[in-house]
Every structure is written in C-alpha cells, then in structure tokens.
Amino acid sequence: MKFLLSFIYENTKELKESSAALFLSIFASAVAGAFLSSSKEMLLIIPGLIILVPGATNMRGAIFGAVGARLGSAFHLGQIKSFGLKNDVVKTNVLSSAYLSIIFPVILASLASLFSTVLGLEGATISTFITIAFMGSIFAGSILLLVTFFIAFTAYGRGWDPDNVTSPLIASIGDIITLPSLLAAAWLTLRFSNFSDYFSLGVIGLLIILIITIILGKDSKTRVIVVQSSAVLLSSTVVSFFCTLHTSFYFFHS
Structure with a gap:
C-alpha cells in the first residue's frame, strides 16, 4: 500500500495528464460510435462501406498518433521549439x-473491395472504394494534421508531457473526424458517380508518382518513416479488416 501511495505521489503530474486525456478519448470514442450507429442508411446504400470504416479509423489514428509521438520526442530532445516548415x-x-x-x-480501398466480394456485398466497385477512401483521407487528414500539431505544441507550451496526451487524444479525435469525412466522401461519390472511375484513375496515377518520388527522392528521413510506417499500417489494417468481418456479415444478413 505504501508503495502504491508513493508511486501515485511521485507521478501525480503524469497521472493527471494521462487520465484527462484518456477520459476525453473515451468520451470521443463514444461520440464516434453513436455517430456510426446513426449512419445506417448510408451504410446500406453503399455495401461494403462498413468494412472501410474500421480500417480508415485505424489508419488515421496510427499515422497521426505516430506524428504526435515523434513530435513529443523532438520536444524532449530540443529539436523543435516552434512551428515552421523550415524545421526539419x-x-x-x-x-x-x-x-x-x-x-x-x-x-485500404483494394482490401475493402476484396473483403466485400468475399462477403457477397455486391454493388460498390473498386473505383467507388478508392474515391471514397481517398477523399475521406484528404478531408480527415488535413484536419488531423493541424489538430496533431496544435495538441503537441499546446501541450509543450503549457508544460505538459506531449507523450501523455497526444496519442490518446489524436486517436479518439481521429475517430470523430474520420467517420463524417468518410460519409461526406460517400455522399459526394454518389452525387457524382459518373466521375468516380476517372477520379480513381487519377488517384492511382498520383500514387505511382508519389512512390517514385519517395524511392528516388533525396529526402531519406521521410523515406525511412514512410517505409517503416507502411509495414505497421499494412499489418494493422489487415487485422482490422478481419476483426470487422463478423460485424459486417451480421449487419447485412440480420
């Protein structure tokens, strides 16, 4: 008992910061779940969209949670003091x-299309999945990038340990932002369905250009992060798809 009380006393600051962040993340996750449950109509209109949701939220949390962690390390090492794109x-x-x-x-879209076929969820083509996943990623990613830097710099400026607050907050905020972004992307895809094939081809072209740029570019630091993160993201995405198989099957066959 004395050891426990001593531990709490010595780590009061860290426990307060972590507890507050975790409480907010739990609340945010509940909000995201409620939002998802109210979006059944769109999920039924585009079969397979429900398969895309877990992978998208997982991807967003993993990408920007890692950004927050790297920023926290940079703050501790004194590599960064203020925001500026000139800072490496x-x-x-x-x-x-x-x-x-x-x-x-x-x-993500390719896997969602594959798993949809396995589950017998016909109706959404791979170009539809690519369009929704890409637009949803751009919408949510743009917001989360700003949120991540804001949280990290605010925590550091207030004397908090960024490691205690950034990851749980970013992961939960990512859930809240990703779901509306995906649904907005799905609505736009349905609204302009005639253009989804052309849009997806443009996305694939952009993807090829980016991969070539990453491989042949001189920015070795960015290349290392992308390569190392890709292995983790791919494995976690596949796992999230397998985890949602039962839920998706029950949703459409209940």
Missing part, C-alpha cells in the same frame, strides 16, 4: 503523414 522535424512529419494519407487509402 516539422517538414518531415508533414510530408510523411501526407504521403501515407495518399498511399494507404488505395490499399
């Missing part, structure tokens, strides 16, 4: 998160 740490994190937010929606 800021520039590298902006570029790497942008690259991953463009590359992985295509992979």
Whole structure:
C-alpha cells in the first residue's frame, strides 16, 4: 500500500495528464460510435462501406498518433521549439503523414473491395472504394494534421508531457473526424458517380508518382518513416479488416 501511495505521489503530474486525456478519448470514442450507429442508411446504400470504416479509423489514428509521438520526442530532445516548415522535424512529419494519407487509402480501398466480394456485398466497385477512401483521407487528414500539431505544441507550451496526451487524444479525435469525412466522401461519390472511375484513375496515377518520388527522392528521413510506417499500417489494417468481418456479415444478413 505504501508503495502504491508513493508511486501515485511521485507521478501525480503524469497521472493527471494521462487520465484527462484518456477520459476525453473515451468520451470521443463514444461520440464516434453513436455517430456510426446513426449512419445506417448510408451504410446500406453503399455495401461494403462498413468494412472501410474500421480500417480508415485505424489508419488515421496510427499515422497521426505516430506524428504526435515523434513530435513529443523532438520536444524532449530540443529539436523543435516552434512551428515552421523550415524545421526539419516539422517538414518531415508533414510530408510523411501526407504521403501515407495518399498511399494507404488505395490499399485500404483494394482490401475493402476484396473483403466485400468475399462477403457477397455486391454493388460498390473498386473505383467507388478508392474515391471514397481517398477523399475521406484528404478531408480527415488535413484536419488531423493541424489538430496533431496544435495538441503537441499546446501541450509543450503549457508544460505538459506531449507523450501523455497526444496519442490518446489524436486517436479518439481521429475517430470523430474520420467517420463524417468518410460519409461526406460517400455522399459526394454518389452525387457524382459518373466521375468516380476517372477520379480513381487519377488517384492511382498520383500514387505511382508519389512512390517514385519517395524511392528516388533525396529526402531519406521521410523515406525511412514512410517505409517503416507502411509495414505497421499494412499489418494493422489487415487485422482490422478481419476483426470487422463478423460485424459486417451480421449487419447485412440480420
């Protein structure tokens, strides 16, 4: 008992910061779940969209949670004091998160299309999935990038440990932002369905250009982050798809 009380006393600051962040993340996750449950109509209109949701939220949290963690490390090491694209740490994190937010929606869409076929959810083509995943990623990624830097710099400026607050907050805020972004992208895709094939081809072309740029470019720091993050993101995305198989099957066959 004395050891526990001593531990709490010595780590009061860290416990307060972490507890507050975790409480907010739990609340945000509940809000995201409520929003998802109220979106059944759109999920029924586009079969397979429900399969895309877990992978998209997981991807967003992983990408920007890692950005927050890297910023926290940079603050501790004194590599960054203020926001500015001339700072190598800021520039590298902006570029790497942008690259991953463009590359992985295509992979995500391909897997969603595959799993939809396995479950017998006909109706949505792979171009539809690519369009929704890409637009949703751009919408949510743009907001989350700003939110991530805001949280990290605010925490540091207030004397908080960024490691205690950035990851849980970013992951939960990512859930809240990703769901409306995906649904907005789905609505736009339905509204302009005649253009989804052309749009998806443009996305694939952009993907090829980015991959060539990453491989042949001189920015080795960004390349290392993208390559290392890709392995983790791919494995976690596949796992999230398998985890949602039962839910998706029950949703459409109940």
